[in-house]
Amino acid sequence: MLTRVAAERYPRLLAFAVLLSGSRAVGEDLVQEALLATFTARARLGSTDQAEAYVRRAIASRYVDQARRRTKEAEVVRLVAPLERHTAEPVFAPELRRALATLPPRERACVVLRHLEGLSTRETAHALDLSEGAVKRYLSDGLARLAGLLGPLDGADEQIPVEVSRKEVRRGR
């Protein structure tokens, strides 16, 4: 399954990691670490899609872990806003990625897991090893900051449900 996921989903996993971290180099490291962590921890994954979902959560949690561990300012800057400093970086969705790059790592990870992956606040808290209250605060701050940069956002002032599945979030859009 690991080889299958790596063969078929690597570009999408890397795009997810780049969207989150803002950097291809950081993204490649995150994908590798997340693949190793996911397949070491789980003896059997039911499907490639399921495996990809786990790897994506692992990417987000490792991204936040890295930010926690790094104390040097330069390294934090590398994690937060590397877009303008790497000419060979991917160029997709520049406006959205610049806006995301202004968010601190935990805010960014919460926004991505909640609003891209469709995780509930409880699931997001579990994935990132945060309290549910902290997730709500990060979401509130992060969405407000994004709305200031991107304009009004649907869902930015939503009453966040505690338990909502991915599909329910999508169908409710």
Added chain:
Amino acid sequence: MAADLHEMLESALHAGTRELSGARPAEGAVADWVQTVRRRRTARHVLRAAVAVPVAAGIGAAVWFALGAGPSEAPVATPPPAPTTTEAPPPPEPSPETSASPEVEDEPAAADEGTRTEVEVPGLPPYLETDEDVLALAAPGWALAAYQVADPDRDGFAVPRTIFLVGPGGERFRVVDVPEVELLEIHYWRAGEPRARVTFGSYVDRFEGTSSTGWLDLSSGELVADDGVQGSFVGLGPGGAEVWFDAGSASVVLVEDGRRREVPLEGADEGATLSPGGTHVAAVRPGASPVIVVADLDSGETTTTALPQDRCVLAGWLDEVSLLVQCMTDNEDGSPRFTERTEQRVTVLGTGQGVELAGTALADHEVWPSGQWLEDGAVLVKLRERAALESDPGLEACGPTVGVWRDGALVEVPPFGPDARGSVGAVAAHGGLAFLGGELRCTFGEDPPTGELLRLEPRTGELVTLLPVIEQGGDEDEAGRRAGLVSSWVLAR
């Protein structure tokens, strides 16, 4: 109006996936990851056993399932189910459902479907059984196709398993079943010959570049490797020589009777395409001043033609001396990045060498490389309408559909496949007939797959299914990976 953040993020992810579609782990990385996971998991099991829990005897099997091991480690596959003949065979089901059937050239005179029995096997499309030599039924323009089926010994995932022979009129015959292999790409087959040129291997091989090039015996299903050729297969050149393209060295390698000859393409490493007569290969050398480099495969001489904009894509050959090319302006970090799409007729050989505007039919489309010459002045162009890409962000990751560009006019194929999001992989043409392979690319989550073999009516855009997709149950999220579909095909020479 407020923007939907989920849609914005999802659209960005699709765009990123597409931009990074060529990204791969470093060479050898996947094998290292597999080893690392095995080490870590063994260590975890040992640790748990030391604490309290007995080690289960089934670790090996669990690891195999989790890691997707290669063929040498895999359990023996269950052979496909035996054919069951229907009691009262109806008229041949595989015939296309259209009244706009073109004149089919090279139809074998011996074909007599009235004496053949239709066979239905679970997981396979219905086909005709015959006592005749199946391969002898074929003529140039017939398709040889590898069909994948779900493999219970691979956790239900689909692998190439059965080779079909399909006539342009839709008649299907089962040729042979292939042994355990995860990847099988057919490069060419000469009608009636007992073997086909293929590349085969495992998922790991695809990553590591260790797939084997060789021959598929169409009687026994045996795969025999020979000296591999680095690169991708382009077609058959002068005298029937195999033409391969190595993007790494930007050169063409010709192989004939075991002898190899290399033709450098002066740095051109994008979109290598063979001329209709098989005498020349064209490719783009990108850069600040992009050019088309054309190599004469007989003499090895090259000619270059300057292109008029920042980035150009070879849509396909228009005739033996000119190509249809879409060019665009690169706005660096802008969004959209590429604008001012123009279509150019680029004459690369002969006295009229140069570039001229060829029309405006593609101005609102994004063109993919690897289109196909249909007949002089007409090209099967891989494309998507820009408006569709912008209104449905998911299409960004789905790949192209196709249209017929003829003398400045475009006939588009209507949307096909599930949710009208079908995308096209290989295209081919013979005798004015066009053929498309639906591609398993746009299968995210609940989307069912494409992966059928289709015939295209070039004048109307109508599609006729020659080999269909067959859903095979299982998780809805797994529909694409568990489905029976065409994984590789070629038209017989």
